[in-house]
Amino acid sequence: MRKNILYFILTLFFLSGLYATSLPEDNVVSGVIYEKIDTVSAEVDHIYPMLALAIVYKDWQEKNMLNKQGHNIGLVIVDENNMPVFWVRNSVHATHNGTQHGEVRLVSNLLNCEGFNKYLDKYTLYTTLEPCIMCAGMLSMVQIPKVVYAQKDLSCGNTQEIISTAKYPRYYKAFTVENGYKKDLEECFEQYKICKNDSITDFLVNDSAKEIFRKASNDLQDYKVKFKENRRVIKVAQEFLQNIQTKDNLDVLQCPKNM
Ligand SMILES: [Zn+2]
Numbered sequence: 001m002r003k004n005i006l007y008f009i010l011t012l013f014f015l016s017g018l019y020a021t022s023l024p025e026d027n028v029v030s031g032v033i034y035e036k037i038d039t040v041s042a043e044v045d046h047i048y049p050m051l052a053l054a055i056v057y058k059d060w061q062e063k064n065m066l067n068k069q070g071h072n073i074g075l076v077i078v079d080e081n082n083m084p085v086f087w088v089r090n091s092v093h094a095t096h097n098g099t100q101h102g103e104v105r106l107v108s109n110l111l112n113c114e115g116f117n118k119y120l121d122k123y124t125l126y127t128t129l130e131p132c133i134m135c136a137g138m139l140s141m142v143q144i145p146k147v148v149y150a151q152k153d154l155s156c157g158n159t160q161e162i163i164s165t166a167k168y169p170r171y172y173k174a175f176t177v178e179n180g181y182k183k184d185l186e187e188c189f190e191q192y193k194i195c196k197n198d199s200i201t202d203f204l205v206n207d208s209a210k211e212i213f214r215k216a217s218n219d220l221q222d223y224k225v226k227f228k229e230n231r232r233v234i235k236v237a238q239e240f241l242q243n244i245q246t247k248d249n250l251d252v253l254q255c256p257k258n259m
Pocket of ligand 1: 101102103131132133134135136
């Protein structure tokens with residue numbers, strides 16, 4: 001009997017070894033996680049997700065509101081000089097189209113604007129939530145080199161890693177900053193999952209999520225930069241927030257110069 005148990009355990013070890021070696025670990029390119037804001041670029045990658053959270057807070061969609069535009073997910077695209085050029089939000093409700101995530105709207109609008117061509121290879125995307133697999137594929141196709149998200153999607157995430165193992169021609173690099181918003185959003189979502197359900201979009205209409213977005217919005221307005229090189233970045237981020245019109249006219253193409 002003991003011998004049988006021993007054989008069983010050895011077989012399990014053998015099979016788990018086989019499984020581990022069959023995973024394409026060598027091909028997986030995982031994202032960059034900043035543990036601290038200790039460089040100029042880490043601070044930029046802290047400021048712009050804060051702006052994305054603040055924009056979503058400014059245009060917050062309550063659970064039962066009429067004429068809801070979409071889920072509480074938004075993004076800002078920033079050029080190579082660290083200037084924000086365009087923002088969008090998820091609009092799946094108003095468009096009656098489940099593909100109208102912020103990334104889809106951003107890419108399809110922006111590439112029709114003057115001065116833009118097939119690709120967005122000189123831009124960085126800052127988003128409140130890690131892109132889903134549909135958007136990860138699309139962002140890869142338009143050659144976005146870098147995506148920074150404020151919250152990891154603990155239900156349907158790791159999409160950059162998945163794309164990096166697929167036979168896509170390219171993939172972006174995902175970054176995130178281990179700041180208070182990320183920690184709070186992810187911890188709150190874990191609690192929410194335990195108590196209610198695991199839908200991230202349901203979580204993003206509840207009051208605990210809203211409070212974290214509100215805090216990011218306040219922090220952005222009072223933020224004192226660590227690195228003097230980022231004085232201009234915080235100034236333009238604050239102005240960008242002030243100037244955005246949250247009423248998104250879905251029928252009219254928006255381009256940066258019109259915003
Ligand atoms: Zn998506």
